[in-house]
Amino acid sequence: MSTGGRERDAVRLGPGGEFQTIRSFLAALPAAPGVRVGPGDDAAVLDGGIALSTDMAVEGVHFRFDWVTPAEAGYRACAAALSDLAAMAAHPVGVLVSLAVPGPGGAASLPIMGGVRELLDALQVPLLGGDLTRSPGPVVIDVVAVGRAEHPLLRRGARPGDELWVTGRLGAAAAAVAQWERGLEPPPELRERFVRPTPRLAEARHLASALGASAGLDLSDGLAGDGGHLAAASGVGLVIDAWRIPLHPAVASEGPGIALHGGEDFELLVTIPPDHPGAEVENFRERFDLSLTRIGTVEPGRGLRIRDVPGGEPRRPERGGWDHFNEAEEEEQG
Amino acid sequence: MSTGGRERDAVRLGPGGEFQTIRSFLAALPAAPGVRVGPGDDAAVLDGGIALSTDMAVEGVHFRFDWVTPAEAGYRACAAALSDLAAMAAHPVGVLVSLAVPGPGGAASLPIMGGVRELLDALQVPLLGGDLTRSPGPVVIDVVAVGRAEHPLLRRGARPGDELWVTGRLGAAAAAVAQWERGLEPPPELRERFVRPTPRLAEARHLASALGASAGLDLSDGLAGDGGHLAAASGVGLVIDAWRIPLHPAVASEGPGIALHGGEDFELLVTIPPDHPGAEVENFRERFDLSLTRIGTVEPGRGLRIRDVPGGEPRRPERGGWDHFNEAEEEEQG
Numbered sequence: 001m002s003t004g005g006r007e008r009d010a011v012r013l014g015p016g017g018e019f020q021t022i023r024s025f026l027a028a029l030p031a032a033p034g035v036r037v038g039p040g041d042d043a044a045v046l047d048g049g050i051a052l053s054t055d056m057a058v059e060g061v062h063f064r065f066d067w068v069t070p071a072e073a074g075y076r077a078c079a080a081a082l083s084d085l086a087a088m089a090a091h092p093v094g095v096l097v098s099l100a101v102p103g104p105g106g107a108a109s110l111p112i113m114g115g116v117r118e119l120l121d122a123l124q125v126p127l128l129g130g131d132l133t134r135s136p137g138p139v140v141i142d143v144v145a146v147g148r149a150e151h152p153l154l155r156r157g158a159r160p161g162d163e164l165w166v167t168g169r170l171g172a173a174a175a176a177v178a179q180w181e182r183g184l185e186p187p188p189e190l191r192e193r194f195v196r197p198t199p200r201l202a203e204a205r206h207l208a209s210a211l212g213a214s215a216g217l218d219l220s221d222g223l224a225g226d227g228g229h230l231a232a233a234s235g236v237g238l239v240i241d242a243w244r245i246p247l248h249p250a251v252a253s254e255g256p257g258i259a260l261h262g263g264e265d266f267e268l269l270v271t272i273p274p275d276h277p278g279a280e281v282e283n284f285r286e287r288f289d290l291s292l293t294r295i296g297t298v299e300p301g302r303g304l305r306i307r308d309v310p311g312g313e314p315r316r317p318e319r320g321g322w323d324h325f326n327e328a329e330e331e332e333q334g
Numbered sequence: 335m336s337t338g339g340r341e342r343d344a345v346r347l348g349p350g351g352e353f354q355t356i357r358s359f360l361a362a363l364p365a366a367p368g369v370r371v372g373p374g375d376d377a378a379v380l381d382g383g384i385a386l387s388t389d390m391a392v393e394g395v396h397f398r399f400d401w402v403t404p405a406e407a408g409y410r411a412c413a414a415a416l417s418d419l420a421a422m423a424a425h426p427v428g429v430l431v432s433l434a435v436p437g438p439g440g441a442a443s444l445p446i447m448g449g450v451r452e453l454l455d456a457l458q459v460p461l462l463g464g465d466l467t468r469s470p471g472p473v474v475i476d477v478v479a480v481g482r483a484e485h486p487l488l489r490r491g492a493r494p495g496d497e498l499w500v501t502g503r504l505g506a507a508a509a510a511v512a513q514w515e516r517g518l519e520p521p522p523e524l525r526e527r528f529v530r531p532t533p534r535l536a537e538a539r540h541l542a543s544a545l546g547a548s549a550g551l552d553l554s555d556g557l558a559g560d561g562g563h564l565a566a567a568s569g570v571g572l573v574i575d576a577w578r579i580p581l582h583p584a585v586a587s588e589g590p591g592i593a594l595h596g597g598e599d600f601e602l603l604v605t606i607p608p609d610h611p612g613a614e615v616e617n618f619r620e621r622f623d624l625s626l627t628r629i630g631t632v633e634p635g636r637g638l639r640i641r642d643v644p645g646g647e648p649r650r651p652e653r654g655g656w657d658h659f660n661e662a663e664e665e666e667q668g
Contacts, residue, residue: 032428032460032462035427035428035462038460038463039461039462039463040463041463043463044428044430044463046384046428046462046480052386052430052480054388054432054463054465055432055465056432056465056467056474056476057467058467058468058469059470060471061434061467061468062467093368093369094366094369094378096387096388096478098389098390098476099390100390100395100474126366126369126372128366128369128372128373128378128380129372129374129377129378129387129388130373130388131390131476133396135392135471135472135474136392136393136394136395136471136472137394137469137470137471137472138470138471140390140392140469142388142390142474144386144430144478146386
């Protein structure tokens with residue numbers, strides 16, 4: 001499928017303004033019996049702790065076949081869906097995969113499912129079922145992730161005084177996309193972070209159980225966008241110290257903007273009460289061989305602000321995360 | 335989106351040969367802990383009875399906007415997904431809806447979700463969550479249906495000597511499609527059966543509990559195709575008496591072929607042991623104001639055969655259900 005100029009930046013997207021549309025329906029829904037966590041978090045949770053999320057990846061919007069192989073597209077779509085379970089501190093139970101692929105014969109589904117299978121085998125997560133259909137246009141991969149979350153980590157729950165922490169080093173996936181957009185092939189260490197993101201499943205459960213994380217989500221939309229979601233859901237203000245943001249070594253020279261406004265990192269952003277056991281931070285880093293960095297604080301108020309230098313005055317971000325609908329709109333108007 | 339000749343008949347499709355592709359992956363999967371029913375039935379069932387199904391509807395393949403409105407497309411996609419839960423004799427718990435719609439702004443999702451909402455409100459089923467993304471091509475609607483099935487009705491379980499029964503009157507949806515394909519507007523009573531199919535949820539639970547149904551599924555692919563799936567899963571033969579097939583009054587003159595080879599009826603095909611309480615059949619008809627018709631028998635052997643006249647020799651069907659991939663292949667070759 002060809003992807004014209006309108007889709008150029010659309011790979012960097014996430015649950016930004018696009019969700020306002022669907023939320024107009026969701027907000028009016030009554031609380032449902034049997035549902036512990038309804039729409040608006042990373043996954044729904046039923047009474048009994050079953051967590052459910054659905055994540056749709058569309059060729060030309062979320063990935064392009066001149067950038068990634070079909071197997072990589074499958075791996076990535078599956079990792080993104082499992083990352084929603086990680087955001088809830090859930091154990092994965094299985095996934096269902098719906099595919100639409102160009103005909104004839106449906107053979108195009110085989111390498112995509114090979115990539116899905118590679119990740120599922122590595123994580124020992126079963127494929128529970130799926131659907132396969134013909135597409136008259138782009139490849140579409142919808143992955144339903146099913147998990148169990150006895151004590152789900154929600155977007156709401158952050159309290160003023162909590163600390164804001166992030167796992168891993170950010171910006172590599174966004175940098176890979178930026179290279180592709182310039183017609184370059186990104187270096188392997190950047191490319192790999194785009195095509196094979198790691199859902200931080202065990203890490204999230206540890207943050208919830210050992211460090212008492214009060215709220216959290218996975219970073220699909222950039223720190224500014226996703227931090228804003230967390231602040232809104234918790235009814236608090238967040239202040240991010242820009243100089244503390246851990247960047248991937250290959251993008252360190254680009255400054256924190258790439259982590260604030262570039263998406264697809266699939267790391268975890270959590271709030272942790274200040275009285276957490278300090279030894280557990282080091283324990284986390286050793287156990288998972290993954291950085292864990294305090295990047296800010298939860299404060300009274302609303303929304304997300306960024307402090308650029310120590311002692312400086314926090315400012316509102318000039319923009320949020322990526323939103324492919326708004327972007328398309330701008331380009332159509334422009 | 336325009337749909338050319340290649341998609342003309344593709345609306346009548348279902349889990350036919352298309353599933354062979356994905357099955358090559360599923361068959362090799364080990365039995366997973368925590369999973370009671372794995373891939374290959376209408377829904378997966380977890381330990382504890384949670385039933386999960388995903389059903390993807392693609393513009394130009396499953397529906398066309400010169401045939402149905404966006405609201406009708408949403409209603410229909412949701413009904414098809416819930417029909418998979420009916421096929422398992424499950425109680426619906428909720429649905430998640432992933433949408434890909436052309437930009438800008440995602441406004442095209444609103445009427446589609448209005449149709450989804452209409453059905454969910456009527457059934458008192460909550461919307462648990464979803465995803466919304468831009469599509470560079472067709473509208474794609476993926477509906478995840480979540481239910482509870484303490485005693486799921488499976489495709490396997492039919493035994494020689496059981497009787498084969500079907501709910502409702504068949505062929506109206508296929509007849510509506512045939513009219514559209516001829517450039518005609520189908521009469522309302524046919525059109526309605528295509529755009530607003532009824533998932534037979536309570537009916538399936540009654541067939542399982544009161545009539546002891548031994549196996550069953552929902553008819554998305556025509557009696558020949560879906561009967562073949564049931565026979566294969568149960569390892570038995572099925573003989574359908576063609577003259578017993580209940581046809582919708584408006585298509586009665588077309589003969590049983592439209593029910594055997596035309597899909598999208600979303601009625602239930604079940605096997606029932608011969609010692610079932612006969613009064614319960616009449617009870618079912620009155621309770622649900624729906625016909626329930628014995629159309630054949632389960633026999634030793636394999637596969638599905640059709641008896642055209644009383645006393646006649648059963649024959650293999652000349653073809654199965656609809657398969658959009660095979661169909662596309664034929665047309666590409668032709």
